[in-house]
Amino acid sequence: MPKRITPLSETRVRTVKAKADAFKLFDGGGLFLLVTPSGGKLWRLKYSFEGKSKLIALGTYPETSLAAARQRREKARKQLADGVDPGAVRKAQKQADTAEAEVFEVIAREWHAKFTPTWTPGHAVTIMSRLERDLFPWIGKRPINQIKAPELLAVIRRVESRGALESAHRIRTIAGQVFRYAVATGRAERDPAGDLKGALPQPREKHHAAITDPKEVAPLLRALDGYQGHFVVKCALRLAPMFFARPGELRNAEWSEIDLDEAVWNIPASKMKMKQAHIVPLCRQAVEILTELKEVTEASRYVFPSGRSFARPMSNNAVNAALRRMGYDKETMTGHGFRAMARTILDEVLHVRPDYIEHQLAHAVRDPNGRAYNRTSHLEERRKMMQTWADYLDGLKAGALVVPFKTAKR
Numbered sequence: 001m002p003k004r005i006t007p008l009s010e011t012r013v014r015t016v017k018a019k020a021d022a023f024k025l026f027d028g029g030g031l032f033l034l035v036t037p038s039g040g041k042l043w044r045l046k047y048s049f050e051g052k053s054k055l056i057a058l059g060t061y062p063e064t065s066l067a068a069a070r071q072r073r074e075k076a077r078k079q080l081a082d083g084v085d086p087g088a089v090r091k092a093q094k095q096a097d098t099a100e101a102e103v104f105e106v107i108a109r110e111w112h113a114k115f116t117p118t119w120t121p122g123h124a125v126t127i128m129s130r131l132e133r134d135l136f137p138w139i140g141k142r143p144i145n146q147i148k149a150p151e152l153l154a155v156i157r158r159v160e161s162r163g164a165l166e167s168a169h170r171i172r173t174i175a176g177q178v179f180r181y182a183v184a185t186g187r188a189e190r191d192p193a194g195d196l197k198g199a200l201p202q203p204r205e206k207h208h209a210a211i212t213d214p215k216e217v218a219p220l221l222r223a224l225d226g227y228q229g230h231f232v233v234k235c236a237l238r239l240a241p242m243f244f245a246r247p248g249e250l251r252n253a254e255w256s257e258i259d260l261d262e263a264v265w266n267i268p269a270s271k272m273k274m275k276q277a278h279i280v281p282l283c284r285q286a287v288e289i290l291t292e293l294k295e296v297t298e299a300s301r302y303v304f305p306s307g308r309s310f311a312r313p314m315s316n317n318a319v320n321a322a323l324r325r326m327g328y329d330k331e332t333m334t335g336h337g338f339r340a341m342a343r344t345i346l347d348e349v350l351h352v353r354p355d356y357i358e359h360q361l362a363h364a365v366r367d368p369n370g371r372a373y374n375r376t377s378h379l380e381e382r383r384k385m386m387q388t389w390a391d392y393l394d395g396l397k398a399g400a401l402v403v404p405f406k407t408a409k410r
Contacts, residue, residue: 008033010066013041031073033061043069045076049085056087079116084124089113102187104147104178105131105140111181120271122248122316127174134159134171144179145188149195160200168200209330210337212344218396220333223326225397233318235293236304240319240335242286242390244342244361246273247335251313253303255294263287263383278362281383283390342389350392352385360385 005028016025018039025033034042041061047054058064058072076086088109108131116124138155139147152175160168176193183191211217224237240250249267257266265280272278282290290303297303300310307314315321319335339361346352360382 008066013061013066016041027066027070027073029073029077031058031069033069043072045073045086047076047080047086049080049087054085054087056090079113081121084113084116084128102143102145103141104144105136107144107182107185107187108135108140108178111178114181118270118275120248120252130167130171130174134167135175144182147179147192149192152192153196153199156196156200165201169202172196172200208334208336208340209332210340210344211333212341214345214349214396217341217345217393218399220328221393221397223328227322227326229322229325230307232293232297232304232307232314233322235289236314236319237322238289239286240338241341241393242283242386243280244339245280246339246362247319248316249278250335251304251316251318253313254301255298255303256301258282258290258303260287260290260294272362276362279379279382280360281379281386283387285390285394345392346385346389350388352388353381356381356385 005026008025008027012025013033016033016035018035018037020037022034022036024044025035027033030046032044032046034040034044036042043058043061043064045056045058047056056076058069058076061069064072079086079089091106091109112124112128112131119127135155138158139151142151152172156168156171156175159171172193176191179188179191179193182188211220221241224234224241227234227237236250240247243250243265245267249271252271253265253267257268258264259266260282263282263284263286265282267278267280269275269277293303297305297310302310302313304314304318306312320330323333323335324330343357343361346357347354356378359378
């Protein structure tokens with residue numbers, strides 16, 4: 001059992017005396033005070049990132065008080081939770097006023113740290129991994145205002161040569177965002193990524209595999225109900241067709257967002273692809289499943305916690321892996337495919353107004369004047385649609401009469 005650390009007090013920090021050798025006073029959460037033989041009192045934070053143990057300085061006492069050091073510790077821990085290395089952020093910030101700040105990597109890390117709070121944790125990790133793998137090794141140490149379009153294109157061609165054309169386009173987009181940030185902060189004159197428009201062939205559009213014929217949906221729904229795996233995953237599988245939310249939104253759902261009395265799931269903007277808060281009305285069937293699930297996972301922050309730890313959500317591959325176990329390969333059905341299933345059948349079979357469907361899919365829908373609707377637009381109509389949809393799915397499972405998909409009439 002790990003030794004319990006008693007938090008430091010301001011008095012303890014102020015009165016501690018130096019010794020012949022340096023020693024540490026621990027406050028918890030990786031924060032400690034390093035007392036040097038000369039009497040210096042230095043705040044340090046020990047943490048782990050990507051399996052490696054790291055250490056950063058958080059200031060000196062008394063210039064940095066105990067309370068201030070704790071605030072910096074919590075900020076660093078939040079960055080870690082978002083998949084960001086606090087040490088890399090501090091390095092970028094430290095270099096911001098030096099000549100080194102003009103190189104691509106430092107500016108890119110500064111840009112990443114600035115915008116991480118507006119992204120989902122998974123997106124932040126993906127962006128940084130792409131920067132570190134595909135851009136930093138080649139142009140990371142180059143002065144950003146000296147990087148021209150041909151040099152950037154050569155870097156992107158490396159990605160394309162791996163057969164990853166779609167990734168190559170994403171790298172160009174990320175590079176462009178960094179260059180535009182550099183222009184806005186006065187460290188570059190223009191964005192060379194903009195000059196590469198049309199330099200790469202367009203990738204073929206990929207669609208997520210989905211079952212959209214009601215006759216094939218019926219046995220899928222029965223398979224979901226009969227899933228023999230982990231209970232939490234089974235609940236996610238049963239709710240996915242009802243919600244038709246994006247897989248990342250589903251697996252990261254938190255109990256604090258779910259109001260079973262009001263029958264709504266309020267997804268904050270920070271978790272949404274379009275960065276706009278979204279409401280998912282809960283049908284009667286969804287409330288029943290969530291009520292049962294809450295008895296099992298209420299102790300977790302997450303509605304669908306990992307089978308290994310209640311401290312994190314289930315794997316982003318949990319739903320797809322369950323579908324594979326049930327015999328549905330990736331060319332037939334995916335977790336994302338429940339969205340296409342709902343969109344197609346609601347439109348082609350149930351004849352729901354397309355704008356209601358698009359609102360519920362959290363797609364950008366605009367009014368006749370070009371303004372984006374807010375998250376409560378058509379909420380009552382969407383609530384009725386979600387209940388009608390859930391009842392229709394129940395009918396399919398029970399073997400009720402199915403309107404032939406090919407001959408559905410308007």
